[in-house]
Amino acid sequence: MLEQIEAVIFDMDGTLVDSMWVWTAIDQEYIDNYHLTVPEDFHTAIEGMSYTETAQYFLDSFPQLPHTLDEIKQEWFQMSLDKYTHDVHLKEGAETFIREIRRRGIRTGIATSNDRKLVEQSLQAMGVAGLFDTISTGCEVKRGKPAPDVYLKAAENLKTPPRECLVFEDVPMGILAGKNAGMKVCAVDDWFSRPQEAKKRQLADYYTHHYDEILNHTFEVLG
Template identity: 60%
Template sequence: MLEGIDGIIFDMDGTLLDSMWIWPSIDDDYLNKYQLTKPERFHESMEGMSYPEVAQFFLDTFPGLSRTREQVMEEWMQMARDKYRTQVTMKGGVHSFIREMKSQGKRIGIATSNARELTEDALDALKISGLFDVVRTAGEAGAGKPAPDVYLMVAAELKVEPERCLVFEDVPMGILAGKNAGMKVCAVEDAFSSLQRGKKKELADYYINDYYDISNETYEVLE
């Protein structure tokens, strides 16, 4: 998996951190607050979108919601910040994996669809900000996943060619973003996307249940 790889790029939620559970909870609270009914395939429809894109999706889905995009984003921010500061944990084995990769001289980045503020809250709370050479959001790149923009931005700032980057992702749209950037992609098991496991394996190059699979060489190589 790591042969010919100089750059490691992580998605954050559901990949680096066990945090995907936060957003259905916030969405439900927000929908209840404004007495809105959640349509079918609601969360799947938002998969990979940047933070501003998700806020716009809410406004497009619920035209009667008399809020601006900025107001929606700020309300979510207030609802999410405490959870990201106090309730988020790292995925199994990822901390030791990153430290091992750094010891081998590999460059380490994050390419997330989340907001910059929440990303920094989580990394600071877990005291892991210093592990990453570059942290970028899809909003900063100007396009959500599956567009490759945020992965290409991170690779450029890491000064690593895309074909020498390995991406870790937990959902199909993120996997596609990495592949669209010309990178190898390892799919990561996460409870939130368990129903999409088959699709994830169709799209990715490798599959892990946790990061111990890499050191134990028990990861799945996909055709």
């Protein structure tokens, strides 16, 4: 998997850290607080959207909300900060894997739909902020996932051609973003996206249940 790879780029939530439960809880709390009725396709509709795009989706879908775009984002930030700095942890084997690939001279980055401040404070709380050469967010590019923009931005920051980048992602829209960027993609198992496992396997180049499988060569090669 790592042959001819010069940079590895991680999605954050559900891929690098076990955090999708945070957003499930916050979504429900926010929906209950404002007595919102969400459409059946709510979770699939927002999959891959940037933090800003998701807030805009709420404004467009629920015009009764008494907030601006920035106010919604700030409320979500406050609701999630404590969880991200105290209760969110790296996925199994992730730190060992990252330290090993950096030892081999492979550059590392994050390309996330999440808020930059939240990502930075979470990484600092886990003591791993220094393990990443760059962080790119969906709010800093024109289009969120499945568009390739955030991965292309990460590759640009890492000074690495897309064909020499390997992406780790946990949901189909993210996998598509990596593939649309011309990169190899390893799908990562996560409880939240497990119902989409067949789609993930269809789109990705590799599949892993945890990062130890990469170093001991027990990951799956797809296709």
